Amino acid sequence: PLIMSLFAEVPQAAPVAVFKLTADFREDKHPSKVNLGVGAYRTDACQPWVLPVVRKVEQLIASDSSLNHEYLPILGLPEFRASSSKIALGEDSPAVQEHRVGGVQCLGGTGALKIGAEFLRRWYNGINNTATPIYISSPSWENHNAVFIDAGFSDIRAYRYWDAEKRGLALPGFLEDLENAPESSIFVLHACAHNPTGTDPTPDEWKQIADVMKRRKLFAFFDSAYQGFASGNLEKDAWAVRYFVSQGFEIFCAQSFSKNFGLYNERVGNLTVVAKDSDSLTRVLSQMEKIVRTTWSNPPSQGARIVSLTLNTPELFAEWKDNVKTMADRVLLMRAQLKAKLLALGTPGTWDHITQQIGMFSFTGLNPKQVEYLIKEKHVYLMASGRINMCGLTTKNLDYVAESIHEAITKIQ
16 A cells, blocks of 8 residues: 655745745846846846955865864854954954954854854753844845844834835834833844845934833844945945944854855854853853754864854955945945836835945835836836845946836836
């Protein structure tokens, strides 16, 4: 007789939207097709870009016969962790000088969020406290919700962030949600280049946010995926994180080097921990070490070596900053040109938000029906939310994309 598989009852999971979009794009045979979904940098020729400084450092690593493939420490390459935290907090950060900053090398920004979430579930606001509310911006990157749910948190809430009417930050709603959050709630904050909206608080707005969080005793868990890539300036993109630290907050900051080093598949991330004192830091890191041990046991070295060597060598560091500025500037140029083209076409609506937003993504304000029209009729692929990746735009396809958006908006309400 036929025996059923033990896995016969396992339901088919829905595909990850952004990867499904890319798969659909690949299968499309249309000559004018454009992919605005992918979350990675592209050159004006629509190609992935290996940063010149990364190529150079990879050669240095390959020819260094003193390097081997022994295990790293469980928490990762020490010089990588130290330089990552310094880039987030600033070279002369008092917190660094007071030995109350530590890092955990993680598998990309997602790994850093995961280790942070696992630690908080076990040790924050009581032991194994799954009931601590986790607040995530509305909208946010879809992995934020998923990581905290998977870590066992049972009370995931949305805080107001995007104002669709004015196509900008919903600051009054955001502040009100902070005021009404139970003490000790955890807020996931985007350090810069908010994904998907591309809308960030100004320094003055960040100060208001920090004031309420301090008074209400709320925990800030920053996700910093685009430092340097957003504005082309490392200091500017780390402003919020540094301000919170200067105000005496203990924080977590998940850092990713996928975008700003173009090391997407090397999974280079760091979880920066800022504690009140070095004794607390030591105890926190000891628990994180246990979590890492049962998660990936030991981190990979290649990507961490690339980042570490670059950040710790002055001439390579200067070259890297220049490479990052090249990427940031191309994105800013595409924003300016898309907006200009839509205005020239007389596309209904306001388009100032295209250049006011920052980072790789722009929240266009297109609705799901208009998005569907763009994909089906125009072969322009973008997320259902209306999020587009500015790097998918090139000088060659910009006119076609703008005309397609214009058509979608005028034809479909």
